[in-house]
Amino acid sequence: MAQDLSEKELLKMEVEQLKKEVTNPRAPISKTGKEIKDFVEAQAVNDPLLKGIPEDKNPFKEKGACVIN
Amino acid sequence: MCDQTFLVNVFGSCDKCLKQRALRPVFKKSQQLSYCSICAEIMATDGLHENETLAALKSEAESLKGKLEEERAKLHDVELHQVAERVEALGQFVMKTRRTLKGHGNKVLCMDWCKDKRRMVSSSQDGKVIVWDSFTTNKEHAVTMPCTWVMACAYAPSGCAIACGGLDNKCSVYPLTFDKNENMAAKKKSVAMHTNYLSACSFTNSDMQILTASGDGTCALWDVESGQLLQSFHGHTADVLCLDLAPSETGNTFVSGGCDKKAMVWDMRSGQRVQAFETHESDINSVRYYPSGDAFASGSDDATCRLYDLRADREVAIYSKESILFGASSVDFSLSGRLLFAGYNDYTINVWDVLKGSRVSILFGHENRVSTLRVSPDGTAFCSGSWDHTLRV
Numbered sequence: 001m002a003q004d005l006s007e008k009e010l011l012k013m014e015v016e017q018l019k020k021e022v023t024n025p026r027a028p029i030s031k032t033g034k035e036i037k038d039f040v041e042a043q044a045v046n047d048p049l050l051k052g053i054p055e056d057k058n059p060f061k062e063k064g065a066c067v068i069n
Numbered sequence: 070m071c072d073q074t075f076l077v078n079v080f081g082s083c084d085k086c087l088k089q090r091a092l093r094p095v096f097k098k099s100q101q102l103s104y105c106s107i108c109a110e111i112m113a114t115d116g117l118h119e120n121e122t123l124a125a126l127k128s129e130a131e132s133l134k135g136k137l138e139e140e141r142a143k144l145h146d147v148e149l150h151q152v153a154e155r156v157e158a159l160g161q162f163v164m165k166t167r168r169t170l171k172g173h174g175n176k177v178l179c180m181d182w183c184k185d186k187r188r189m190v191s192s193s194q195d196g197k198v199i200v201w202d203s204f205t206t207n208k209e210h211a212v213t214m215p216c217t218w219v220m221a222c223a224y225a226p227s228g229c230a231i232a233c234g235g236l237d238n239k240c241s242v243y244p245l246t247f248d249k250n251e252n253m254a255a256k257k258k259s260v261a262m263h264t265n266y267l268s269a270c271s272f273t274n275s276d277m278q279i280l281t282a283s284g285d286g287t288c289a290l291w292d293v294e295s296g297q298l299l300q301s302f303h304g305h306t307a308d309v310l311c312l313d314l315a316p317s318e319t320g321n322t323f324v325s326g327g328c329d330k331k332a333m334v335w336d337m338r339s340g341q342r343v344q345a346f347e348t349h350e351s352d353i354n355s356v357r358y359y360p361s362g363d364a365f366a367s368g369s370d371d372a373t374c375r376l377y378d379l380r381a382d383r384e385v386a387i388y389s390k391e392s393i394l395f396g397a398s399s400v401d402f403s404l405s406g407r408l409l410f411a412g413y414n415d416y417t418i419n420v421w422d423v424l425k426g427s428r429v430s431i432l433f434g435h436e437n438r439v440s441t442l443r444v445s446p447d448g449t450a451f452c453s454g455s456w457d458h459t460l461r462v
Contacts, residue, residue, distance in 0.1 A: 015130050018134060021343075024344065027380045029149065029378065029385060030152065031380075033152035033381075034152055036149070036363065039406060040423070043407075046405065047405035049164075049404065049451070050404075061167070
């Protein structure tokens with residue numbers, strides 16, 4: 001657990017970890033951002049919260065007799 | 070022993086070199102030992118070295134962090150909202166509360182949906198864990214935990230069990246049974262054991278493994294059947310408050326966030342940390358993977374939510390407004406990932422446009438802080454739980 005280790009040991013672990021992370025493969029935002037945007041656009045068609053559901057298909061609609069829109 | 074002063078000269082065998090010398094009392098890690106003057110000298114210089122290496126390590130860590138930032142900055146060629154400039158803006162949103170689930174006697178702390186898209190489990194401060202049918206608002210099961218502040222609860226993928234935990238430092242799994250004669254508490258199985266409170270738990274893709282996060286600063290993966298610890302994840306320097314598993318298609322990783330303001334991504338099989346992000350200014354209360362698995366969002370006490378792209382290895386968007394002063398306790402994405410729902414401690418829920426970085430809508434209704442928020446598995450609704458003892462769908 002974090003509290004049991006001495007400060008020196010914690011720092012050692014941190015330094016080891018950082019050394020590994022500096023070498024991680026990375027991609028520019030122009031590429032990854034575009035992929036996120038493409039994903040959203042592709043999925044947006046299926047997103048009920050985005051485009052709304054017709055009342056008759058909505059499983060959560062109130063079953064009352066009077067519905068005020 | 071405590072009466073000894075530095076002036077008293079004791080003659081005996083040194084605790085270190087064992088030679089017969091005049092001894093001095095010396096304190097090492099709050100334990101009193103007797104060293105001869107030579108060993109005492111050596112210890113004093115060791116102490117100096119110790120400090121030097123500590124300082125050396127600190128500066129090495131700082132320089133590595135700096136290098137990491139440099140590498141990350143190289144990829145910051147464009148902002149997310151610039152990439153999304155040509156995307157259609159969202160129209161006005163009207164979201165209504167369709168169901169209000171009342172029944173908890175105290176603050177609702179956590180909830181989770183079942184894969185059948187209608188059942189949910191919620192837990193509260195008074196120790197009660199309730200399974201609801203959200204369509205009918207009926208309570209299907211209720212269990213009273215032996216501890217209060219049940220901060221974490223999760224529904225098993227099969228829908229046949231729930232897991233919960235809190236101040237009892239454990240995660241317990243309860244199989245759900247429809248037999249009226251069976252007492253649910255009797256079948257309880259304690260799976261995880263931590264040395265501090267349980268802050269979050271989640272089943273992996275199967276009912277057989279559970280991932281937990283705790284106030285003791287660690288996350289752990291457990292086998293439900295045997296209760297054995299399969300993997301533990303060390304790295305946070307303070308309480309871990311939340312975790313989320315990557316969507317199954319993208320692999321065996323999970324992200325955790327904690328009071329040390331850091332969000333960390335881990336490999337479940339090796340126990341190694343893969344990436345770490347430290348841009349929040351306060352405790353991270355909630356982390357949630359983006360539906361594609363390539364990014365995750367976090368909500369924090371610093372009143373902002375941030376989106377981190379895992380492949381660009383940096384924060385790509387901040388969702389904040391000057392008028393929002395209270396921390397975000399819980400975040401979740403809509404099915405497509407276009408909307409980010411965030412529950413705040415000022416009793417509201419803000420809906421953000423993930424791509425453009427702007428707020429789309431504010432939802433009012435709760436009478437106390439929103440503590441937990443989850444979108445249903447098919448994206449048709451989302452549920453928010455609050456300290457006002459209710460859940461709203």
